Amino acid sequence: xxxxxxxxxxxxxxxxxxHHVIEHTEHHVTVLDSLTYAGNLASLAGxxxxxxxxxxxxxxNAPLVDSLVAETDAVIHYAAESHNDNSLDNPRPFLDTNxxxxxxxxxAVRRHETRYHHISTDEVYGDLELDDPERFTESxxxxxxxxxxxxxxxxxxxxxxxxxxxxxxxxISNCSNNYGPYQHVEKFIPRQITNVLDGVRPKLYGAxxxxxxxxxxxxxxSAVLSILERGSIGETYLIGADGEKSNLDVVRLILRLTxxxxxxFEHVTDRPGHDLRYAIDSTKLRTELGWSPSxxxxxxxxxxxxxxxxxxxxxxxxxxxxxxxxxAARGH
Ligand code: NAD
Ligand code: TDX
Numbered sequence: 001x002x003x004x005x006x007x008x009x010x011x012x013x014x015x016x017x018x019h020h021v022i023e024h025t026e027h028h029v030t031v032l033d034s035l036t037y038a039g040n041l042a043s044l045a046g047x048x049x050x051x052x053x054x055x056x057x058x059x060x061n062a063p064l065v066d067s068l069v070a071e072t073d074a075v076i077h078y079a080a081e082s083h084n085d086n087s088l089d090n091p092r093p094f095l096d097t098n099x100x101x102x103x104x105x106x107x108a109v110r111r112h113e114t115r116y117h118h119i120s121t122d123e124v125y126g127d128l129e130l131d132d133p134e135r136f137t138e139s140x141x142x143x144x145x146x147x148x149x150x151x152x153x154x155x156x157x158x159x160x161x162x163x164x165x166x167x168x169x170x171x172i173s174n175c176s177n178n179y180g181p182y183q184h185v186e187k188f189i190p191r192q193i194t195n196v197l198d199g200v201r202p203k204l205y206g207a208x209x210x211x212x213x214x215x216x217x218x219x220x221x222s223a224v225l226s227i228l229e230r231g232s233i234g235e236t237y238l239i240g241a242d243g244e245k246s247n248l249d250v251v252r253l254i255l256r257l258t259x260x261x262x263x264x265f266e267h268v269t270d271r272p273g274h275d276l277r278y279a280i281d282s283t284k285l286r287t288e289l290g291w292s293p294s295x296x297x298x299x300x301x302x303x304x305x306x307x308x309x310x311x312x313x314x315x316x317x318x319x320x321x322x323x324x325x326x327x328a329a330r331g332h
Pocket of ligand 2: 083085120186188191204247271
């Protein structure tokens with residue numbers, strides 16, 4: 001395997017994956033990205049031009065996708081509309097990119113018999129009660145809540161159907177909430193870090209009791225590479241790092257690590273349909289593929305992430321004002 005096509009490689013997790021591949025393998029990477037508000041070429045700055053090519057284009061553009069897949073050994077599909085709050089505001093782009101975009105890629109890999117890895121989310125399983133002893137596994141039934149998660153669930157089901165009906169050599173991974181460098185300031189952790197850096201109080205939806213299962217984007221990347229290299233065709237793998245935290249605890253940690261009083265935040269309007277808790281059981285990935293996370297300590301990972309946002313203001317500041325006015329108009 002030498003030529004990889006990474007869709008959405010100018011986004012948060014895709015760009016982290018491209019950096020990881022360049023550092024840890026000999027592969028060549030072509031990034032296909034339409035540079036929506038969430039894409040940023042600066043996230044790929046400094047990578048060797050001999051190993052990374054960038055194509056500005058849309059995954060729903062079938063002739064373009066076909067010509068790129070024809071020259072590719074494996075497709076790793078990250079591109080998506082990824083933000084729940086945007087999907088509640090305007091669902092249509094989620095259908096176009098997450099459903100039609102995935103369909104377009106599947107038709108191309110089917111034609112060219114190309115290896116395909118599909119990036120998805122634990123949100124396809126719905127949510128858990130705070131005291132539920134069970135966590136999500138590969139056999140948990142799908143039960144998505146939001147327009148975002150329902151389009152991701154739909155895209156996963158397309159992959160399963162194309163694998164079974166057409167023999168596409170596909171794997172799927174469903175990962176928990178990511179944090180780390182290059183994450184858009186609309187998302188919870190970078191929003192609160194950059195608020196604090198701007199002297200603004202963090203904003204907690206509702207009471208802040210909702211739980212997310214955090215994993216560093218670097219650990220997501222190493223897991224995806226393991227699945228690409230050693231995963232069984234047709235299988236789904238859940239990716240998680242045993243990182244369950246309430247939103248309240250995350251905000252308090254960010255405030256403490258930046259030298260602020262832990263109660264210096266405000267409660268804002270809750271998200272409609274807000275999922276209560278996500279939690280991943282990644283036993284299959286760990287036992288079958290021998291993967292384990294390297295950012296075991298959440299506090300250290302958050303401290304690194306705060307440093308990254310402190311040192312890269314020019315990367316995030318152009319998006320900050322528009323993001324905050326979107327939230328302000330919705331009471332968030
Ligand atoms: P992101 O919003 O930061 O990046 C998405 C990228 O896709 C951007 O660069 C954007 O320009 C590009 N894109 C969007 N529509 C496109 C289109 N039609 N054609 C080409 N490019 C397009 O998203 P992210 O947080 O990096 O998420 C990446 C993937 O990982 C998504 O599939 C998401 O569902 C999945 N995921 C995310 C998380 C998380 O915590 N963020 C967790 C699990 C899974
Ligand atoms: O300002 C905020 N305050 C707040 O309390 C924001 C932006 C969010 N929240 C809460 C909502 C969630 O409970 O924080 C939690 C995390 O919110 P998001 O960062 O929007 O992530 P989430 O909705 O959990 O979805 C994320 O994880 C799964 C990604 O955005 C998805 O792409 C991924 O599939």
